[in-house]
Amino acid sequence: MRRREFITLLGVAAVWPRAVRAQQAAQLRRIAVLMGTTTSELGRSYLAPFVRRLDQLGWINGGNARIETRWWTGTVDHMRPVVAELLAFSPDVIMAFSNPAVALLKPTAGQIPIVFVGVGDPIGDGFVPSLAHPGGNITGFAGTDGPIGGKWLEVLKETAPHLTRVMMLMHPETPIHQAFWRSFEAAAPRFDVEVTQGRVHDATEIERVISSFAMRERTGIIVNPHAITWANEDQIIALTLHNRIPSH
Numbered sequence: 001m002r003r004r005e006f007i008t009l010l011g012v013a014a015v016w017p018r019a020v021r022a023q024q025a026a027q028l029r030r031i032a033v034l035m036g037t038t039t040s041e042l043g044r045s046y047l048a049p050f051v052r053r054l055d056q057l058g059w060i061n062g063g064n065a066r067i068e069t070r071w072w073t074g075t076v077d078h079m080r081p082v083v084a085e086l087l088a089f090s091p092d093v094i095m096a097f098s099n100p101a102v103a104l105l106k107p108t109a110g111q112i113p114i115v116f117v118g119v120g121d122p123i124g125d126g127f128v129p130s131l132a133h134p135g136g137n138i139t140g141f142a143g144t145d146g147p148i149g150g151k152w153l154e155v156l157k158e159t160a161p162h163l164t165r166v167m168m169l170m171h172p173e174t175p176i177h178q179a180f181w182r183s184f185e186a187a188a189p190r191f192d193v194e195v196t197q198g199r200v201h202d203a204t205e206i207e208r209v210i211s212s213f214a215m216r217e218r219t220g221i222i223v224n225p226h227a228i229t230w231a232n233e234d235q236i237i238a239l240t241l242h243n244r245i246p247s248h
Contacts, residue, residue: 029059032091033069034083034105036098036118037230043071046097046118072100072227075202079104087112096140099174100227102127106138116140120176120225144225146179150187152222152248157191160246163220167213169198169206169236170224177224184222203232207239214243221247 031054037043047069051061059065068089070082083104086094094109096102097118105114106127116122120143128134131142149168157163168184170177181197188195198209198221206228213219223229223236240247 027064029065029093030089030091031059031065031067032086032089032094033067034086034094034096034101035069035071036096036101036227037072038233039071040230040233042233043230050095050117072098072231074231075228076100076104083108098225098227098230099125099176100171102138102140109137111137114138114140118143118225120144121146121179124179125175144176144180146176147183149180149182149184149222151183152180153184153187153191153193153195156220156222156246156248157193159248160220162218163193163246164218165194165196165213165216166220166222167196167198167209168222168224169200169209169229171201171226171228172197172199174224174226177226180224200228202228203235206232206235210236210239210243210245214239214245219245221245223247 033047033050035043035047037046051067054061054065061067068086068091070086073079073082087108091112093113093115094105096105096114096116099119102114102116102119102122103125114137116127116138117140119125119127119140122128122140122142123130124146127138128136153166156166168181170181172178185195198213200206200209210221213221221240229236
């Protein structure tokens with residue numbers, strides 16, 4: 001091999017690994033996940049299939065993909081700096097779980113694509129104009145709709161026919177919860193029950209509302225899905241068991 005060819009070959013050999021690394025870096029995808037629930041066993045069971053499916057599709061966390069996950073830590077105000085931290089990661093796409101997660105991301109994520117799951121009535125909450133044609137940078141899969149509130153009451157009444165008073169534990173500022181409430185309230189006369197709202201924003205209010213309602217006789221509770229109720233799931237279970245309140 002002539003000297004010039006040898007030097008050329010050495011140059012190629014030196015540059016090639018850098019080129020490969022640059023290509024791999026260019027292919028690295030940053031995936032952000034905002035979970036509207038705590039790091040409980042249930043919460044992790046929601047996330048695991050998502051990560052597993054990415055792996056099956058060839059997007060390997062720690063390889064050609066980097067997944068940054070943030071979990072619900074308390075109230076909406078507590079979550080604002082968490083969301084800011086997640087956006088500072090400069091993700092290529094964000095997966096958001098729950099209505100509060102999407103509500104926090106929508107005004108701050110700019111044009112970063114957001115895919116939502118575990119969201120009830122995304123049209124009513126103003127996330128998308130339609131599921132068929134979501135437009136913009138937000139799309140996803142709808143979960144429960146408003147009319148399910150009446151069905152939950154039916155199931156609870158079948159489970160505990162003696163109930164005459166049922167409270168819906170809800171986050172009043174969440175539009176889908178208002179939709180749940182309307183169908184829940186409309187169904188109440190059919191089941192001969194008195195219904196009331198248990199409006200909560202944190203653990204302190206959950207304690208107060210359930211303890212106060214438990215003082216009445218033949219009561220039951222419907223717990224609406226929400227980051228607040230998921231974050232305080234153990235507390236809610238303990239309170240309903242302690243007060244022997246049927247719940248759904």
